Amino acid sequence: MHKFLGLLLLGLFWATGRAETPPWTWVTQGFAYREWAGGVAFLIQPPRLTPEGLRQVEAVCQGVRARAASGLMAWMEACDFAREHGGLWQDTGLVLRAWEGVVAKFFGQGIADRHRERVRNYLLKALEALRRGEGGPPENPWSRLPPKLRGPEGGLRVGPDTFPLLLETLGPRGLFPTCRLAASAMPLASRPGAKACATADCSDEALIWGLVETGTYAHASGRGDGRFDRGWPFSQSMSLAQGKGPCRSKAWAASTYRWEGPRLYAEQRLAYSWRCLP
Numbered sequence: 001m002h003k004f005l006g007l008l009l010l011g012l013f014w015a016t017g018r019a020e021t022p023p024w025t026w027v028t029q030g031f032a033y034r035e036w037a038g039g040v041a042f043l044i045q046p047p048r049l050t051p052e053g054l055r056q057v058e059a060v061c062q063g064v065r066a067r068a069a070s071g072l073m074a075w076m077e078a079c080d081f082a083r084e085h086g087g088l089w090q091d092t093g094l095v096l097r098a099w100e101g102v103v104a105k106f107f108g109q110g111i112a113d114r115h116r117e118r119v120r121n122y123l124l125k126a127l128e129a130l131r132r133g134e135g136g137p138p139e140n141p142w143s144r145l146p147p148k149l150r151g152p153e154g155g156l157r158v159g160p161d162t163f164p165l166l167l168e169t170l171g172p173r174g175l176f177p178t179c180r181l182a183a184s185a186m187p188l189a190s191r192p193g194a195k196a197c198a199t200a201d202c203s204d205e206a207l208i209w210g211l212v213e214t215g216t217y218a219h220a221s222g223r224g225d226g227r228f229d230r231g232w233p234f235s236q237s238m239s240l241a242q243g244k245g246p247c248r249s250k251a252w253a254a255s256t257y258r259w260e261g262p263r264l265y266a267e268q269r270l271a272y273s274w275r276c277l278p
Contacts (some may be wrong), residue, residue, distance in 0.1 A: 027060050028053035031082055038275030040071045042078040044268045047130040049086030057082050074272035085265050099123045102208055118164050125172040134173055142205060145169060170207055177206040183251035183269040187277045193242035194218040194249035202233040210257045218249040247276035
């Protein structure tokens, strides 16, 4: 119920701030933006950013910087995020090492030498699926576990000998959760002020659990309201500030995974607004 209410509130926030939602403009796969009078929003999927895609994003960012366009700071934040995390995802060895560590930690033991190459090939297929933008499994993989993987009470039972069977059952797309992110920032509709809302909602049916983060900030008449939330599999933040300008608001939602080492974000939504209604 709380997930439904969160998405409903976000829809109301968006609908009451602008008459029409502008379409996404895709710079390349993994990076899109949309602009309106007094605001801009970004959709960034670092795993999908190729080296050529990162160059295209950099060219657009340099163009925005050169003409000192409105929302320059918002653009620079989005560009920095794409550059940093898109670059991390290009390092295949780094990603595979991180994932192997997650697998070992998940089962409380290292990967047996005789399975190491097989596991790495599976993880490589999972990475390729993420880079293609494929989501989670089309059905709940836990509903089709073979008898060898089921414990006495129906739970998961896996060890060094049965781990390859688990990988085959889940498939490459079953490793990570599917998440829905949204972020909205805009002026108040009926009186001067600013508002922001962000939600993140993920499935919990994948092998590796994740982490979702949301943050919002609204400022008007010299007063600000900032919120932050982090958890699993749901997160929500909302901020509101009433008063005359200058007004500004920001919202962001992001999904990542639980592992040690560099934090590799799968997706981030960013939204910014810098105006008040008369």
